[in-house]
Amino acid sequence: EPEVTQTPSHQVTQMGQEVILRCVPISNHLYFYWYRQILGQKVEFLVSFYNNEISEKSEIFDDQFSVERPDGSNFTLKIRSTKLEDSAMYFCASSVGKQSMNTEAFFGQGTRLTVV
Amino acid sequence: SQQGEEDPQALSIQEGENATMNCSYKTSINNLQWYRQNSGRGLVHLILIRSNEREKHSGRLRVTLDTSKKSSSLLITASRAADTASYFCATFIYNQGGKLIFGQGTELSVKP
Numbered sequence: 088e089p090e091v092t093q094t095p096s097h098q099v100t101q102m103g104q105e106v107i108l109r110c111v112p113i114s115n116h117l118y119f120y121w122y123r124q125i126l127g128q129k130v131e132f133l134v135s136f137y138n139n140e141i142s143e144k145s146e147i148f149d150d151q152f153s154v155e156r157p158d159g160s161n162f163t164l165k166i167r168s169t170k171l172e173d174s175a176m177y178f179c180a181s182s183v184g185k186q187s188m189n190t191e192a193f194f195g196q197g198t199r200l201t202v203v
Numbered sequence: 204s205q206q207g208e209e210d211p212q213a214l215s216i217q218e219g220e221n222a223t224m225n226c227s228y229k230t231s232i233n234n235l236q237w238y239r240q241n242s243g244r245g246l247v248h249l250i251l252i253r254s255n256e257r258e259k260h261s262g263r264l265r266v267t268l269d270t271s272k273k274s275s276s277l278l279i280t281a282s283r284a285a286d287t288a289s290y291f292c293a294t295f296i297y298n299q300g301g302k303l304i305f306g307q308g309t310e311l312s313v314k315p
Binding site: 120176180189190197 | 253291295297302303304308
């Protein structure tokens with residue numbers, strides 16, 4: 088069964104460093120998303136991406152964050168200068184379409200980011 | 204205001220019992236989805252119910268949707284210890300970029 092894969096599963100980084108979280112969405116999906124979950128809190132939307140551009144972003148997704156689809160398969164989230172409060176589980180998701188009553192998003196296993 | 208709020212926040216039952224979790228939301232939606240998350244792991248999609256549907260079944264799961272009350276419920280019948288997890292409802296509104304808005308979740312503990 089196709090799945091969304093994320094690497095690495097756990098990343099530890101020093102405050103102020105840049106990190107890149109990687110995702111390989113399901114191959115025929117067109118919409119891609121990043122969500123995050125701070126420990127013990129709800130899953131929060133960060134950004135959606137379609138046709139090589141951001142469709143929507145939340146207020147969390149400030150100038151420190153960027154997304155890219157550098158090739159036909161990868162979808163990355165970059166955090167330019169990490170802060171302690173960026174520590175969270177980051178989930179990538181993808182879906183076939185947006186304008187559909189049946190849009191189901193498939194999530195990866197997540198990358199646990201720890202900023203020290 | 205919060206979109207997608209579950210109750211109870213925590214639920215503890217014995218194996219074999221049924222578990223019911225509720226979700227309320229505030230704005231009109233296109234569909235509502237339920238996800239499961241084992242501790243520290245990824246989100247697993249359980250079931251999607253569209254705004255024009257009232258009830259849906261999948262194995263031991265039954266989901267209802269009442270758009271007039273803006274609420275949904277997830278029923279797990281004949282629960283098993285392996286059902287222990289957090290369960291989240293997520294609402295989908297396609298004219299808002301196709302994002303899902305998650306609730307806080309219900310932590311279900313099924314004791315053997």
